[in-house]
Amino acid sequence: MLLSKSILSGTLLAAFFCAAPASVPLPPAEPVQQPAARPALVVFITVDQLREDYLDRWRSQYTGGFKRLLDGGAFFTNGHQDHAITETAPGHASTMSGRFPRSTGITRNVAGVGDTSVTLLGATGLAASPFRFRGTTLTDWLTSVDPRTRALSVSYKDRGAILPIGKSKQEVYWYAGRPGIFTTSTYYRDSLPAWLQAFNARRLPQSYAGKRWDLLLAARNYSEKDSVPQESRNGSPFVFPYGVPDDSAAAAAVLPGYPFMDEVTAALALAGVSALNLGRGPATDVLAVSFSASDLIGHRFGPDSREAHDQNLRLDHILGSFIDSLYKLRDSSRIIFALTADHGVTPFPELNDGRVTPAPVRVDLRPAIQAAESVLARAKGKISAMDFESGALFVEPQEAGVPAEVIRATVDTFIAVAKRIPGVRRVDRPADMAKADLQKDAIARRWTQMFPSDLPVEATVTLTQGSYWRAATVAMHGQPYDADTHVPILFYGPPFKPGRYAEFARTVDMVPTLAQVLGVAPSEKLDGHPLTVGIK
Structure with missing residues (x-):
């Protein structure tokens, strides 16, 4: 029979006490180590089109969330979305399922979540659901252990909100630019919950009408040129500053192309955490947040642009405030974070400048x-x-x-x-x-x-x-090269060992790692495996 260290210590102490004369001082008892409390909240952050090299390229200028996660997290620098069609839908479907597209059934954006059999709530347009998704996700494994587990997933994009949760009918919301609200489909529910109606009534997207997107730092802090005609293949402006339309409806419609969309997404996530009491226990809850502005800005201007640089600096601030706010709402010792991207992005062929041979076309x-x-x-x-x-x-x-x-x-x-x-x-x-x-x-x-x-x-x-x-008018991803597959894989929180890890890692390895930390077993065979080197 195996005895725990605390039991053994108590037994030896009792024996010593019985044998020792009263005048002999007893040694202090060895403190009993209590097992660490199980995490109450898993926060899974996906940044759409976040190349891994962005984190080091501008690291000296990060002061918020990126800095906190890089300084104190387990950062796998050789992480990849290890499949060929590096698009948003297959990337988001793989991260929290631990399986490649061949297993999730989500292989392309055009065959992703669009669903004509359901309708949007409070908005018009093509609705969405996970009807093509195959298998399970972390949320399913947690609810199978404790049905009290709740999940909230939010994003500007429908596929960014839906696919991390799989088919589970949890709280899943995305943005409808017209009329400028967050919505869901009848796959999940028949009406919007009161807390989301109240959030939409705040009209945060419309409040950005007339606002300007200008550089966060002084221009001397940006090595990229501001005037690059290649960034304007579709005839749009390509020089700072960028104004949001004065009309509130127009502002809400175009907001996803500005860094401000990420601010609204973070605000929605925090409102949901409060309204749904996520992270209060007793079960482990899930918060999935996909920040999408980097993708729209990256497509428009490319990865070598001043705009992409500034967007990442702004997202760093947003993530910093987001994490600080979560820690005010909940016990920080019971929150764990995971951060990655659904794909990278390839520079414009015309801006290759000899980096790749033969020259791209x-x-x-x-x-x-x-x-x-x-x-x-x-x-x-x-x-x-x-x-x-x-x-x-x-x-x-x-x-x-x-x-x-x-x-x-x-x-x-x-x-x-x-x-x-x-x-x-x-x-x-x-x-x-x-x-x-x-x-x-x-x-x-x-x-x-x-x-x-x-x-x-x-x-x-x-x-x-x-x-x-040939037909691409914006910066592109979708190829099986490292420019599109190489993404950050980062864990942060008490169970993880801070440091930089150069070993080859895949996004399908992330949820097996989280499952091991949470002590839950996947309900099916996974393509990924736990990254144990980053676990304490």
């Missing part, structure tokens, strides 16, 4: 698509059965209405023509990539971890490093 894949369509059409097949999106060629065999050999000929033609197009590095069939050495071939590994076996993916196209698709 803009790629027009239409000749390959048209050649494949011609093969299908000659066999009387339906061209609508073929789709090329996010670097993957899909062919629905039943809809195509042609024999298998015609589909093979269609795909063969697509591959042959695509390989000859400038800017295309490789074109692969999924079956061929599965045979590759996935430890050495990162591109094949990331594509192999992308699609469930029941999706009709016939080929994938990988561009040369740094290249964009």
Whole structure:
């Protein structure tokens, strides 16, 4: 029988007391160490389009949340969204599920959360739900242990709010620019809760009407040029300052493209924590917050811009105030944080400046698509059965209405023509990539971890490093290169060992790490594993 250290100490002390003369002073009893209280609140922060190098690039200028997390957290500097289509939906679906897109079923933004079978509450437009999501998330594992666990997930983007929680019908809210409120869909509830109605009534988005986004610091603190025409491919302004429209409705509609959207998102999260009594126990609750302004600003101006620099400085301040506010609301010793990103971003090809060789280009894949369509059409097949999106060629065999050999000929033609197009590095069939050495071939590994076996993916196209698709008018991500996959992975709180860890880590490793700290078991097989080196 094993005895605890405290029991052993008590037994030895009692024996000593009985044997010792009264005049002999007793040694002080060894203090009994109480087990650390289980975390009452898990705060999972996702920053949309936060490249890992942003944290070190401007570290000397961080004074708020980034500084706190970097100084006192377990920072995995070689973290990756280790799948090929580095977009918002698959990235958010992987972080709190511990599984790659091939397991979650969320492979692209266009096949993400949009759902015509449900409706928005208090707003119009396409509604959303997790109906495509497969499997479970951390929230499900916690509620299976204690049904009193509650979760709140908020974001400007519907997919950023929905996918971290999976199919669980918890408190999930996102932004509708018109009419400028936070909403949800009838998948979750029939009406907005009173606390959210009260928050919307504050009209925070509209309050930014007429406000200017100017540099947070003096201009001398920014090494980036302010006037870069490439940042204005769509004809929009590209020089500070940037004004929010004076009209309140217009201001609410365009606010997501300003740093101020993150302020409103943080305010919503704090209001929800208070209203829902998250983090008060007895169960462990979940707060998922996805900050989206970095993505809209990064797309518009690119990762080398002064605007991206300033946005990250402002987000640092927002995160600092957010964490301070949480600590005022709840016991800081019972809160743990995780921070990551859904993807990175690749610089504009025209601003490569020799960083990547061969020089990146803009790629027009239409000749390959048209050649494949011609093969299908000659066999009387339906061209609508073929789709090329996010670097993957899909062919629905039943809809195509042609024999298998015609589909093979269609795909063969697509591959042959695509390989000859400038800017295309490789074109692969999924079956061929599965045979590759996935430890050495990162591109094949990331594509192999992308699609469930029941999706009709016939080929994938990988561009040369740094290249964009022809039609892109903004800075892009979505390729299986480190510029798009490399993201920060950071844990903060009493259970974690502060430091920088250079080992290869994936975002699918984050929730297994949290599960180990929380003492809960995943309800299914995961692709990730705990990052034990960062746990005390």
